[in-house]
Amino acid sequence: MQEIARVTLENEMDLILAHKRSMKLAELSGLSLSAQTTFATAVSEVSRTTIETGKKGCLVLSVENEQRDKYIVACLINENEIDARAREGLENARKLVNKYNILTKGAQTSIELFFYILPPFRIDIFKLDEWRQLFRNEPPISPYEELKRKNEQLQDLSEKVQKSEAQYKVLTNALPLIIFSLNPQGELIYANEWLTRFSGETIESLNNGKWKHVIHKDDYDSFSLLLKNGITSDAVTVKTQTRIKNKKTGEYLWHQVSLSPLKNDLGELQYWIGYIVDIHAQKVYEQTLMDNFELKQTQEQLKDNQLMMEKYIDELNRSNRELTQFAFIASHDLQEPVRKLLFYSDFLLQKYKGNIDEKGMEYLQNMHSASQRMRNLIQDLLLFSQIHREKMEFRATDLNVIMNEMLQDLEISIEEKQARLTIDPLPTIQADEVMMRQLFTNIIANSLKYSKPGQSPEIKVTNREVDGFLEIAFEDNGIGFDEKYVSQIFTLFQRLHTRELYEGTGLGLAICRKIVELHNGKISAEAKEGKGATFYVSLPLN
Incomplete structure (x- = not known):
């Protein structure tokens, strides 16, 4: 179940917000106006009883698209058990929806209302992200909603800062x-x-x-x-x-x-x-060596060890500094300004489109595009920083299932490019499922992005077992690249083409390398300019 938006229920103003956002989700799901009203009315019936009790509640709007039948879902979370007044509201609501669930945990009650979406309406991960963005950037209907939204953003930012600080403390305490x-x-x-x-x-x-x-x-x-x-x-x-x-x-x-x-x-x-x-041991040795010429050879070895230790310490210090700097910038200096830039530039483009001259619109569009690139960069950096060995869950992973999920995620891009994919059957290996899906998605998306203009991409995925390792080859007919850049393409922020030609943050293949190395594997590539590229991923079977 994919969460799209939520509303805390405390007063009558929140009831208006709950009704408005329920209508909006139903509209985005392709429902008719009458169906939109029906769904929103059902949500209001249950939400009203939560507010009238005087207890804090919450409305979570989601989409259930993992099963054959798709639904929009409203989950009402209440700190109280269902009383007579709540049962009356629920009884009215259940007549308006396709199905409902009641879940209890202690004194907390969750009521889920399901409204059916017609099968022809397609919902993928990109559309869900687009809907979340619409709810985040939707102009407030009142000063109350604006204050409420800013308060929720502050709470979300506070949680992210606390999580980042906790990760930093765990890392430093482990060294x-x-x-x-x-x-x-x-x-x-x-x-x-x-x-x-x-x-x-x-x-x-x-x-x-x-x-x-x-x-x-x-x-x-x-x-x-x-x-x-x-x-x-x-x-x-x-x-x-x-x-x-x-x-x-x-x-x-x-x-x-x-x-x-x-x-x-x-x-x-x-x-x-x-x-x-x-460095106490080194200092003791140094003092001893000053008094004993026969230990000179040991002294030289100690100096070499000390130089190596200082090199490792410098590397640890550099990694620590980069992690700290990134956490500071991502949590405090970048996320909120970028949200505001996207919100206000989008608002100006939509609201004042006819009142701004052509040059002004060009400047606004450039500002909006730059803000989107910054948001993508921050998200990729956060993804890169969150890939840790401690979070890995090794289990028997059917790579065919992972490949099918990846194809569903990239379905729109594949159709737009009219790409043809040939994928040989893959075995089951010990791996982290989430990371494998990210790995396959990044490599295939890279092949789609760097396809030749005017030519349908052809991507062939083959595999073989070699000495206890699974070697997967991703071969495409794209624009390729000069092989002298092979050692650079898997490093952070490396781009072989200008942003005007190909969008991207320069982090996709770096994320692939990190995932493969955490699985004790290797990743490499072969290519020729104008003749496509082949990426090789070698993973241990066990």
């Missing part, structure tokens, strides 16, 4: 080093669990005591420079070595402290990202 952030005044604003475990101090106690309780007195003067607002904002990385007290043993152990600045688009310093890594 075997101390990770922290300082504001421009040198105060701790975040630290992972390793800092408290090692030092026994909280963020508040460290800020109040300026770290004096945990830093060796001989090292404090140099370390305190990091806490003062005297570090130049032009610095790329600031490093120092200091001894930090272990709360369990009371011993001061050598650590390396590194700080890197995080700036906004204007080049203004937002805060510092840092890590603290234990």
